[in-house]
Amino acid sequence: MSIVGYIFLSLFVLFISWRLFRRASGDMSIFRPNLISFTFYYALVAQSFVGVNIVIHWLDNHYLISKIRDSDVRQMAYFAVLYVMVTMPFAMWVTCRFLGTRPRSLLKRYVRAPLISALSPKDSFVFYPLVFLTLLCFIAILYTFYTLRQIPLMAVISGASAEELSITRVTTYRGFQGNIYLRNIVAVGFTPILSYIAIGYSLMYKTLKWKTLSFALVSLAFIVVTYDLSKAPLINYLLGIVFLLVLAGKLKRKHVLLIGGGLFLLIIIMYVLLGHVTDPRLLFAWNTGPIGRIILGQVTSLFYHFRIFPDMHPFLHGASLPALFLKMMGSSIEHKTSARLVMEIVNPAGIASGSAGVMNTLFVAEAYANWGWPGLVLAPFWVGLVIQTIYIFFLRSRKTPVLLGLFAFLAYKIPSMVTGGFIGFVYNPGMLAIVLLGLSPYIGGIVSKTMLWKPQHHAS
Helix, strand or coil: CCHHHHHHHHHHHHHHHCCCCCHHHHCCCCCCCHHHHHHHHHHHHHHHHHHHHHHHCCCCCCCCCHCCCCHHHHHHHCCCHHHHHHHHHHHHEEEEEEEEEHHHHHEEEEEEECCCCCCCCCCCCHHHHHHHHHHHHHHHHHHHHHCCCCCCCHHCCCCCCCHHHHHHHHHHCCCCCCHHHHHHCCCCCHHHHHHHEEEEEEHHCCCCCHHHHHHHHHHHHHHHHHHHHHHHHHHHHHHHHHHHHHHHHHHHHHHHHHHHHHHHHHHHHHHHHEEEECHHHHCCCCHHHHHHHHHHHHHHHHHHHHCCCCCCCCCCCCCCCCHHHHHCCCCCCCCCCCCHHHHHHHCCCHHHHHCCCCCCCCHHHHHHHHHHHHHHHHHHHHHHHHHHHHHHHHCCCCCCCCHHHHHHHHHHHHHHHCCCCCHHCCCCHHHHHHHHCCCHHHHHHHHHHHHCHHHHCCCC
C-alpha cells in the first residue's frame, strides 16, 4: 500500500471509530472525560493508533521498534490496531442497542444529578465502617513497607542511579515476600477507592469529620501509589480524582485545562527524578521521554508479539490465565503471561539484573499470543461488551458517594487494562475483590444500621 493509502485508511478508520465511540459514550469532549472517551483518546489513539502509524511509515527511530525490520510484522500490528479501533466500539454500540439505552441522555442526567446519601440523611452508618476500613488500609500499608524492609522513595532522595531505581522498582513489586493479596488488593487497590468515596462525602456534606477522613485517606493513597516508584499509579490516581469531580459536576473547562497541564508537568518532574532524564532534547523528543513512552513505548510490545508468536515461541493456549484458574480447571499448563515472556526474549539482560518486568501492550496482543488469530478477532467484541456494560450500569445507578467512588476508580483502571492485557477482561478475581471491597462501606453501613437503628429515634 502507498503512503497516501495508509494515511487515507488511517484517517477513515479514526473518523469511523470516533463516531462509534461517541454513540457508546454519549460525550467525546476532552473537557468532560469519561470512561469510554478516555479509553478512546488515551488507550487507543495516544498509546496505539499514533504509534502504529509512525511505525508503518518507518519513522519510529525507536531503540526497540527499529529492530523490527520485517514489513509483515509492522503491517500486522498496524491492521490489528485499526481492527480494534472499529470492532471494539461497534460491540459497545451493539451492547447499547441490546440494553435499550441512550448513553448521551444517561450521562447528562448522571452528571447533573446531585449526590445522594446511601442509607440515611447524613450517612452516619457509613462513616464508622469507613473509619474502620481506613485503619485496615493503614495496617496493610504498614505491613507492605515492613515486609519490604525499605522505603523505596528514600532511594530517590539518596540520589540512586536510574538503573538502581529500575531494579528497586521491579524487585519491590515482583520480589515482594509477603502476602501479595494484602498488598495488591487491600493496600494498593482498596485505599484509592476509599479516598474517592471520602472525597465524594466531603463534597456532599462539607463537615469536619468527612474532610478529616478524606484528608487521611488521600494521604494514605498518595503513599501507596508511589510506594514502588512507578510513575503511572500516581498519574492514574490523580486522573481518578479528575473523573470524580467531572462526574460530580464540579469541574469547568478551564479547570480541566489547568489540571491537564499540571499532570504533564508532574510527568516531566517524575522522569527527571526517577529516570534521570535531564537533556531537554531527550525529554521532549517525540520518540523518547514521556511523549515517546506514550505514543511508542506502549505499542512496542505489540510488534514483538507478532514477531515472537508463533515463529519464536508456540502459542500459549491459555497459559496467561491465572495459575489458580488453571489449577481449578485441571490444566497442566504452566502459567506464563505473554508480556513477561516477550520481555524475557527482548531484554534477557534486564530480566537477569532484575531491572526489567513485563512488556504490556494493547489487549489483542495477549489474545493473539494465547489463541492465535481467532483470539485476536474475537477479543475486541468481548472487551467492548464488558466495558460498555459496566459503563451503563454505573450511569443507571444511584449517584451515591460510594458508587461514584467506584465509578471514578474504574474510569482510569479500565483504560489501563485495555493496554495491559486481555485476560483481565476474562478472569480477574483481584479486580472483583477490589470492587467488592469498594462496596464494603455500604455493606458495613447496612449492618450497623440494622444493629443500631430504632425507628422511634429517627437515627441519622
